[in-house]
Amino acid sequence: MSLLELTLRNVKRNFRLYSIYLFSMVAGVIVQYTFSSLMYNEDVLDALQNRDNFRVGSMIASVTVFLFIVFFILYANSFFMRQRKKEFGMYLLYGLTEKQVVRMIFWETLVICAVSLAAGVLLGGLFSKLFGMLLMSLMQYDQPVSLTFPVEAIASTAGLLLLLAIVISAQSWFMVNRLQLTELFHAKSKAEKPVRVSAFWAILAVLMIGVAFALIYSGKGSVVWQEYATPSLIVSSVGIVAGTYLFFRQFAGWLLRTIGRRKNYHEGNTVLWTSSLRFQIRGNTLNLSFITLFGAAIMMLMCFMTINYKVQFEAVGRNIPNDIAFQSLDTGTNRQVDDLIRSSEHGIRYHLTHEALTAEPLTSMDAAFDNPEYFTPEVLLVPEAAYNELVGIRGDDRKVELSGNEAVSLSQGSDFPETFAASETRSFAVKLGAGEEKEFFLTEKKDYAYLGWSTSPVESMIKKPAVLVVSDEAYSSLQGVANKKKFEIYGVKDAKNAEALSERAHAIVARTPGAYYSSFADVYSRQIEGSSLMLFSSGFLALVATFALASVIYFKQLREATDEKLQYAILRKMGVDNRQIKSVIRKQLLFVFLPPLALGIAYSWSIIKSYILESVSDIPELPGITWGIIGVYFLVYLLLYLSSANLYYKIVSRQS
Template identity: 45%
Template sequence: MSLLDLSWRNMKRNIRLYTIYFISMLVGVIIYFTFAGLMFNEDVVTAIQNKENYKTIIFVASMIVFLFIVFFILYANSFFMKQRKKEFGMYILYGMKERQVASMVFYETLFLSAISVTSGIFIGGLLSKFFGKILMNLMHYKDDISFAFPLEAVVSTILLFALLIGIITFQSYWNVRRMQIVELFHAKEKMDKPLQFSMPLAILSVLLIASSYYTITMGGTSNLWKDYFKESLLATTVALIVGTYLFFRQFSGWILQRMSRSKNYLLGNKMLWISSLRFSIRGNTVNFTFNSLISAVIIFGVGFIAVDYAVKADVVRKEYPNDMIFSSQDNRTQQQIEQILNDSHPILAHETITGIQTEKIANRKPFLDHPDYYTEEFTIFPEAQLNAIVDLRGVGEKVDVKGDEAIVLTRGIDQPKTYLSTLPTMTVFGDHTFQVVERIRFPLLSIPTDASGGSEHQPSVLVISDEAFEQLKGTRPITSYEVYKIEDPKTSNNVSRQIYDIVKRTEGSYYSAFIDMYSIDIESSSLILFSVAFFAAIALFALASVIYFKQLREATEEREHYAILRKMGVHDNVMKQIIWKQLLFVFLPPLLLGLLHSWFLLYYTVILIIKDLPALTTIIFSVMGLYVLTYMIFYVSSTSIYFKIINEKNTR
């Protein structure tokens, strides 16, 4: 019998074990090809405004995904190899060489990989349309995405998974070579010893977690975080990690130990599942700790990015409040621009504002906290025109300026301020002095934009009374701007580019549009959210699979014990109850502690800070709910498989 025949017979004889391994590889191929397909999908690339940024983010994300998949599949292969130790021992005992065993594993891996890569590329190609549509919806684009199997994506998938096959083969050969025959035959006979638990260490775990929570609740505004940010961050992280480890190593073990000494320990099936858990605490501690901490990171990361995405439009709108504003054009050009707008995004409101540009103001520190972000020249507007723009936008408060009073307009980086005692003064054109009474956040002129977003300084703006403006303008040149409010500005990319090209024919013309910065920001935010959500799904799948594989191995090792229970008259229903309770303790504590960690992080870094987003808690609880639902699916699946495994010997 050749190695190929032997490999084929092995796969048919142990279809369940090979199916688990195959699914792991298939999921890896699907996830990677979905990302690669999006990177080279012509419909998606055409719709994206910042194509280089998109390809860079997707490429980096696909590489991270692939590396994660590599580690996950190597873990699955390690589980696969451990389950077959006794089988390998038989082959070596019958005279097969280690190299031949490794070759047999290579043929099996090659066959499974060929099927998984072919199937994964097909399924990934179908899913790429679905995920491409999700990405377009996140970016608020209405472009259609077609089914596509880009050649570049297919080739890169095949090459990368060919590399992975080589890595798996080397890992398998190394594992076989370093195992002794005696170890192979007795691999499943090793058992963990019950660990002795310490009440002081159990209490210490709770204190460490509580102290890290308390430090988080103090917030970034406390002196501790302000003066010792790095030290506080390091101490909180270490306390959380050590506390979580001791919680599973000592506190949960101590609870189980206390339960084993209770009066009702021998009642029902309590003794059976508690004793099993006490023996497995040592081996599960690292997995529990890792799963709990990574769960917290995943939920916090996805929640934080989802909230950032949700508030992105409001943030951009505050900094770029004008749907479109540009230097006034001649009548013919103005009519052309308005015709372009009305053909695609009808004009809802229009105002013309006029201002006077001052000379450079050397010392702007009395009026602005961050003068380097603003132009050195101020543009002066009368109060009536500011009030007209308040009406046009439907946002902000009208002002009433008297005499030589003036108001400085700022953006988000400079906080609003009312000057009560000493009023700073500003002298313009050598002989006109104004007293600045207030600084308000209302960007009348937003940062100039182009295809890549804002790239210049924020125009400095001073608002004075209408009477003072009339006296000031005299023979000085007036600068006029056209402000438009249009229908559905979030989809006005193309029309904005057309009008930008027209306005910029005149050298030195000013142009700024909400969509220019919004499209850049929303694309980046959408890509980050899309990628992080993908990473979270992969990480969750990997974390739950680690527990899943471990439980399958333990189920295989426990078959003899359950066979004895069956001979003693224990019914299937009782065994199912034991398994449900035992695995619930394995899945639930890491999940609950991870949720608790993430809630403290999200509540004190997001929820308390962003108070004006109605859907904030809905977003956070949706992320947590999806995570819990996926985790519970693995739990139910594990209990079902566990019960089937312990019954295998009895059903043959």
């Protein structure tokens, strides 16, 4: 019998085991091909305004996806090889050499890779179209995505599989050559020893996690983080990492031992599901600790990217509140831009011409504007009436009422906007064009934009005009002693897709050096495409990482189910029925699946709530979005738990 015939016979005889491995390979190919094909899909590329950024971002994400797939498939192969150690021992006993066994494994791997490539590319093409449509939806583009099979994506996926076949063969060669023949026959008979536990270490684990949570929930504005940021970070990090390890190493074992000492321990099936768990703690500690911490990181990544994506829509509108705005120039230039906008497919919703007085600040800009380096050194004095008119058109509830020398600074992007009481008003002095000085009293530092960042189609955001809204009476009294600037402010239809219009309008305004120009479209495509790509890539990575991490538990439980078939066969002979066996399996697996899930959710939610959601509390739907992401993660693990319990029962119930 040739090695090829032996390979085909092995596949037929162990089809169940091969099917699990084949499913893992197909899943890896689908993920790799889906992501690779998006990078070469012309429909997606045609819709993007920033192809280069997309390719760079996709390349970085594809490398990460590749590493996760390699990890997942190699872990699946490790499980696959362990289940066949006895089989390899038989081959060596019958005279096959280690090289022949490895060559047989290589042929098997090539066959599985070929089948995986064909199935994965076909399914991956469908998923690629689906994910491409999702990406266009995130970017709010109406670009249709066709079903394509780029040659570059197929070639890169085939190269990945060839590389994996070589690595898997090398992994198998080391596995076969490292063990003695007797070890191959008795590989499954090695029992793990129970971990020695103590109440001290168990209590310490809970205390370390508790201290970490206390520091996290104290908030970034608390004294411990303001005064002792570095020690607090170290203590909380050590508490989470070391506390999680000790939780699974000591607290879980101590809890099982405590359950075993109860008087009613032998009642029901408690003794059945706890006894084997005590022997599995040593082998599961690192896996469960890693899954807990990495699972928390995955949820935090997804929540952060989703929040960032949501905030970007708000942020672009706040940073660039006007569809098109520019400094009023000569009559011919103004008319040229106006004709351009009116003749475009976008049209005009409204057009305002506002004026402002220019002034030089005498008081430090820090008194009125956070991060003054992002603002122009010149201050614009805008009358209350003009400001309120524009706010009314926008539909914002941000109008002001001022009198005398009162003023409001528009500190756009401020993390800490302030409203000053009558006894706490802040003085801000300016120098006007005729050398006259004027002192205003700030009643509020408002996180709001009147004109917004100056932009260009190439450089995106450049500088923010520093604006003081002053009372109408103060503005009227200064008109004769200050220089003026006028601004043309337009509202256009479908402003987010007005990149071409903005590029032409900017070219006209830019003929006058230093003239202010701002367009919503210049920033929207960059910001939204960037945040959409980050959300899409992180979601893809989270899906792959969750799948890979879940497989660690999944294959571990399948291996333990295979090893415990004899114990369950003995239980049946002792009179334990199928209903009780199913109950034992569910409780045993619940003890493995639930703690990593619960701890991971607790870690991620506490950090997100205390350090992300608190910073964007003005967007009320974000907590719901966060819980939705956590809910999806919970659902994935719930399905995995039910699937593992079902397959575990089938394995231990199957007759050898």
